[in-house]
Amino acid sequence: MPKSALTKAASNPSSSASTASSALAKPVTYADAGVDISSGDRTKDRIKYLAKRTFNRNVLGGIGGFGALFQLDLKKWTEPILVSSADGVGTKLKLAFDLGIHNTVGQDLVNHCVNDIAVQGAVPLFFLDYLASGTMDPAVTEQIITGLADACKANGCALIGGETAQMPGFYQDGEYDMAGFIVGVVEKSKVITGETIVPGDILLGLPSTGLHTNGYSLARKLFFEVAGYKPNSYIGAIGDKAGTALMKVHRSYLSIMQKLANAGLVAGMAHITGGGITENLPRILPKGTAAQVELGSWPVLPIFEHLRDLGQVPQAEMLRTFNMGIGLIVVVPAEKFRKAQALLNRAEEKFHVIGRIIKSDKNDKDGRKVHFA
Known part of the structure; x- marks a missing residue:
């Protein structure tokens, strides 16, 4: 740009703002940035339905609160010890993307977490998931959550909450990442630590x-x-x-x-x-x-x-x-x-x-x- 043009623009800053404003024919929304809140809300409604299939009488409230509520039955446990674990599925997800098979990775995630706490004698209580993608595909999300819910139901734990994040530009199209968090309980006297292991076992x-x-x-x-x-x-x-x-x-x-x-x-x-x-x-x-x-x-x-x-x-x-x-x-x-x-x-x-x-x-x-x- 010639020096005279720079001088003119500097002396009249409102002209550049006016030009930028006129270039925007309509207001910019979150959807224009790649996050469709309305679509996400519809998907979350479906998630609520799937999650409720795993609820038991210890789950208080429903999906959608800032925090999930679970009441521990203290009559059942004398000295309850909570056991927790968090994990992911790793690059097995790459195969899910290539094959278009998304329900099994949800099962993988839950079963992996269940095994990690059960080796210490814990009974699974509840599970939360984290699912992030560039753009939320309702059909894919439902497959994933269906797998999570099915596995939670089979393992006797409740899918009581989680996070579904849309992060445009962070993930490649058609890809996502997921992680799981589980909490279980075991009586203090029955915790399995391996400390009693001796030669000959x-x-x-x-x-x-x-x-x-x-x-x-x-x-x-x-x-x-x-x-x-x-x-x-x-x-x-x-x-x-x-x-x-x-x-x-x-x-x-x-x-x-x-x-x-x-x-x-x-x-x-x-x-x-x-x-x-x-x-x-x-x-x-x-x-x-x-x-x-x-x-x-x-x-x-x-x-x-x-x-x-x-x-x-x-x-x-x-x-x-x-x-x-x-x-x-x-x-x-x-x-x-x-x-x-x-x-x-x-x-x-x-x-x-x-x-x-x-x-x-x-x-x-x-x-x-x-x-x-």
Whole structure:
């Protein structure tokens, strides 16, 4: 712009404001910025309906308040201990975007959180979710919340609130992120911490349904970059389509954990999530103990073997990235093993004896390691 024009504009600042104002033929709304409040309100009405399906008599009020209200039944608990956890689904969401399947990730999220508190003996009370996207798609949102509600109902916990955020420009079109927060309760005398674990205790492994919600960044790289598969590619080595195999729902172990705990057969339990057996089992081991896990004592799911072969992934890397077919490890005192075995058989729950607790090596400062043999 010539100097004379700059001088003129500076001497008459109202002219530039007038020009900008005239360029706006109509008022700018939040919807123009990418946030459709009206559409969001309609979606939230549907969410309220789905959430109410999970309510019980302890839920006070409904969805929509600034805070969700839940009344703890103090007659039922003498010394109640609240147990909480928060988690996400990780890059498994990328597959949901590619496949257009959104109801199962809600189940993944709830079941993952339920397992995390149930290993300490807790009964789930209520669940809250956080769902954020660039632009809210009512159909996709309903699928996600349906999955959340179905899983909450199945696990006996109430979906009592959460946050649905529209953040234009923050997420790519068609993508979203989600997280969950759960609160449960356990009687103080029945909290399961692993502190009673001693050498000689037996390790029982309960099967997973697949990857659950961990290791997806590596799995996606191996399937879709290294092997060049598409989500709908049929893979003979695993007997399934790539996308279908990877989207199998993260299993809830709540029912069988409660049966074992109520029968007094558990010294400790570990949910095998990110970090695999290598990093999750030590989280419950007392000082001076270690775990010896016998490789080959359980059938590794074909998907893990295929992933290993595709990338020539070292065994140690596989064991600390994936669950390798074991989603839960239960530590049972040796003298209670037969009772635990009988209970599992009656419940028609598959399990594998995968190892035992041993004394830690004297050269280890605290122990708490997993030794694979």
